[in-house]
Amino acid sequence: MLKKLFSHTAIYGFAPQITKIASFFSLPLITQELTELDYGIAGVLTAYTSAIAVFSFLGLRVVLVNSYFKSPKQFKWAWRQIYGFLSIWNIAYAFFLGALIYFIVPTEANDQRWLIVLLHIGPIVFFGPTSNICSTYYQLKQKPFQIAIRSVVFGILTIVLNVVFIANYKMGFMGWFWSSFIVGVIRNLSFYYPLNFVLKLTPIFNFKWRLIKSSLSVSLPMIPHYYSNYLLNSSDKMVMDVSGISTGNIGKYNVAYTVGRFTNNLGSASGLAIGPLLNKFYKDNNDMAASFLIFILQVSFFMITCLLSVWMKEIFYFLLRNETLSQMYYLGIIIVMSYNYRPMYFAANSKLMFSEKTNILWRVTLGAGLVNVILNLILLPIYGFEIAAITTFVAYIFMGYSGFSFKVFKQLTNANYYPLIWLFITLILTILVYLFKDFTISNKIIISIIFLLVGTFAIVAFNMKLKEIT
Incomplete structure (x- = not known):
């Protein structure tokens, strides 16, 4: 089980991180051609477009996942109808997205307004939910290579294009x-062929409204849940814009997420890997095994985030060949440590979602976003x-731990996750x-070795417990 967790997390997570590492090495080439205004314009647009991104899929992924596990012989029929419905819905969604972008483009980018709109909505209009549905299928079939290969290839292509457009053609933010x-x-396109021709998951446009209404009754309460990702990850830049913070300072804050995005992607990858494993334990009513799997993942996160934070100053100075931007490393530490909530x-x-208690789930995530x-x-x-880095940390902690306080969760599980202990460790490690952050290199090496030894010992101990009960 531990091997599958780490191998799938590695595949989901390490594959895109190959491109992230390559992206890090490309930063010295492109950052010298970028200013805080470029980062600010991109950050503002991302903040506003993310505000409605959750509505593109209407939370229906939870229906796809549950139908796969609960109706393994009939799930394709439901998936095809949802595919057809979402394909039509995405055209309307693209219209609203385009209108939003048109009105919120910063004044510094007015000359590119229409082009920015078209570049954002083009893939949505032509392909709709294709990539989301196909990648969900591969994840549930536990075929991570199908997703990982695409992550590597298209990640590297993105980096190459960024260097060409920004470093060579001097296109600034438009290069992104x-x-x-x-x-x-x-x-x-890479997902369209296997989904429609190999897997035969073609969209049914004459879908049954009864199925769609039933699916939406489960999925729509998930929208506030998914919306929390926006409120936590991107809304701060929108609030900065509304509060009159300059585009340049928004750009500095956006730069502080340079390593934070790496950690966030790792969290998403671990979720893809651990989700099917947890669902299997829940199906077998083995909550104790699920708890030890979570403990292993928590210690792994502590090791990674602590090592990144200890070396954050050196990482920023290497990656960002801009004196003003590289000084944001101290904010990067707080942002990276906030992802220990995952x-x-x-x-x-995951337990609430598996039990379809979506009317409870959104209270946790939306509450954190608010x-x-x-x-x-x-x-x-x-x-x-x-201060936005600290508010983000507080909100993530709220989202990570408040779910344990609900009575329904306590009724659904027979395992103890010791949330207060893990919360205390998170706060202590963040302070440390x-x-x-400004220690000497030799001291940082000693500290890093200690983190690795303690973390490895804890993982081995938890894994032994996991083997005893599975």
Whole structure:
């Protein structure tokens, strides 16, 4: 089980990280051609477009997953109808997305307004939910290579195009948008053929409204849940824009996420890997095994985030060949450590999702998002853009641990996840690595070795317990 967790996480996570590593090495080439305004324009557009991104799939992924496990012989019939419905819905969604982009493009990018709109909505209009449905199928079939190969190929292509457009053709922020458009089209094409011709999952446009209504009754409560990702990851930049924070300072804050995006992607990859394993334990009513799997993942996150944070200053100075931007490493530490919420988040919410308690789930995630927005609205005008890193940390902690307080969760599980202990460890480690940020190289090496030894010992101990009960 441990081998499958780490191997699938490695495949889901390491494959895109190959491109992330390559992207890191490309940063010295492109950052010298970019300014905080470029980062700011991209950050503002991402913030606003992310605000409605959750509506593209209407939360229907939970229906796809549940039908796969609960109706293994009939799930394709339901998937095809959902595919048809979403294909039509995505045309309307693209229209609203385009209108939003048109009105919120920063004044510094007014000359490119229509082109920015077309580059964002093009792949959605032509391909709709194709890539999401096909990648979900491969994940549930536990075929991570199908997703990983695409991550590597298209990730590297994105990097090459970014270097060509930004470093060679001096296109600034537009280089990112052109790269995203080109890769988005090709990526969707790579999923379209296997989904429609190999797997025979063609869309049924004459879908049964009864099925769609039943599916939406389960999925729509998930929209506030998924919307929380926006409220936590991107809304801070929108609030900065509304609060009058300059585009340049928004760009600095966006740069602080350079390593944070790596950690976020790792969290997403671990979710793809651990999801089917947890669902199998839930199906077998083995919650104890699920808890030890979560403990292993939590310790792994501590090791990775602590090592990244200890060396954050050196990472930023190597990657960002811009004196102003590289100084944002101290915010990067807080952002990276905030992602330690992930394993505990999986523990509580995967059980609720498997049990289709989606009317409970959204309260946790949306509540965390609202905490982030409210704190930003109050504190940003007073303390400036840096405070957004701390509000994000607080909101993530809320989202990761509040699910354990619900009575329904306690009724659904017979395992103890010890959330208060893990929360205490998270806070202590965050304080420690922040204090270590300016230590000498030799001291950082010693600290890193200690983290690795303690973490490895804990993982081995938890894995022995897991083997005893499976």
